[in-house]
Amino acid sequence: MVALLAPLEAPVEPTDALRRIAFLLERTRSGTYRVEAFRNAAKALKQLDDGEVDERVAAGTLQQIPGIGKSTSAVIEEAARGELPAYLESLQDRSGGPLASGGEDLYAALRGDCHLHSDWSDGGSPIDEMVLTGIELGHEWMVLTDHSPQLRVANGLTAERLTKQIAIVDAINRGVGEAFRLFKGIEVDILDDGALDQTDEMLARLDLVTASVHSKLRMNSAPMTKRMVAAVLNPRVNVLGHCTGRLVTGSRGTRPQSDFDAHAVFEACLEGNTAVEINSRPERQDPPDDLIELALEMGCLFAVDSDAHAPGQLDMKAYGCERAERLGVPEDRIITTWDADRVHAWANPDR
Incomplete structure (x- = not known):
């Protein structure tokens, strides 16, 4: 825990x-x-x-x-x-104390994290340092989700680089033993038409896929909705990352949330068995409260994730836990409270 x-x-x-x-x-x-x-x-x-x-x-x-x-x-x-x-x-x-006031019980129930980056893309530390810190914090599992090729500004991984990273993840898992598991993953860009920014062959080699929109965030509502629905219905996608793309504070300034039919997107998440991420980064706070409440009412699963780009940011899940607990999200509907075997079975029902 x-x-x-x-x-x-x-x-x-x-x-x-x-x-x-x-x-x-x-x-x-x-x-x-x-x-x-x-x-x-x-x-x-x-x-x-x-x-x-x-x-x-x-x-x-x-x-x-x-x-x-x-x-x-x-x-x-x-x-x-x-x-x-x-x-x-x-x-x-x-x-050194808690980052957030509230959400302590849910934070203590967390077992993993579906969204974090290393220096293979735009993170600040090597994979082994992210893993070591995760273990020190009590994680039982984490998913390494460096960016996909289109996001060049974030040094996104080509298929060749991702293949090399997969081998490193396998080596780390052999070294750390059974108490911790590093899942092979990616934060894959959702392209303009809803396709995914990585080959299906490569995505099939991964344990869990988080899909996010990073470009053309001001797209009109109808095409943005169609784009997101197509992505979350893709059987390779397990988590919808920071769905509105908004920024509410921080050094990058602010950015309004994308315009889309949230009901249609969350309905597709239900159909595709795709979890809605509660992104814990303070500058994102994404989705906003009203969309979390809508997804909750509709019956969606959630993933409280750090979106960490450095080891210390793994602790930012405290902010997401505060929001999830305050809004009444049940613990068992948060996949990051599940054990590693359950998460893997959920994300890979055909394996």
Whole structure:
């Protein structure tokens, strides 16, 4: 079950201190440059031989290592001395508690996440770091959903790159054992005519597919409705991602929601056994409350997802849980509370 990370206490390994600082900065949406400073310092430490950290701390030469600067070297030095780094302690006090007020019971019932990205597309961290953080948070499963080819601005995966990623996911699953499962997935673009931005052969090799609209968000209602209905009725699609495309806050500004017949789209979700995503990113809050209530009334399934682009953002599901619990969405209709076998069987009824 997913849970808040317990605060770190002294003594703490320097690499663990750096990783936790980056995590806390990510979950509270700090600037990318600052987060990367701590992630890069952690990577640099992993390249050092045993004992070299202590030698460099004693000699005062940590900042000679590429990727380690003034702030990160201070954290490393304090941790190496057996102390809890002051910056880490301060962040844990300020930013280590629940992200949302409400939804705690549902958050504790979560087992997985159907929507997250790695540095294979537009995420900020490698797959193994996303997996390690997910395991630390108590996830039993996650679906790796990097973008599809059309979204070039997000370094979307061609069929060739996706094939390579599938092999890496298989290798990770062999390494982590039976307590956790990383599902092969994709966030596939819904094209203008409702087709999917990946070959059917490749989609058939995946465990779960989240489909989202990323282009021509201001399309007129009738063609947008037809586009979305076609996608959610596709037997390869399991989750409809951030259905309105809106942005309500954040550094990218705001964007109005797309215009479509929500009743028709959710009716198609019911027919296609496609879950409606409750996207937990604060800048999206998608769907809005009234559409969640409509999908709930109609009997749809839901997926409370993080849409994480960095490890710390996996915790953002707390925001989605607050909304789902407040609006009365039953736990058993949220597929991210299901165990891995149930999710896989639901997403792959013919396998």
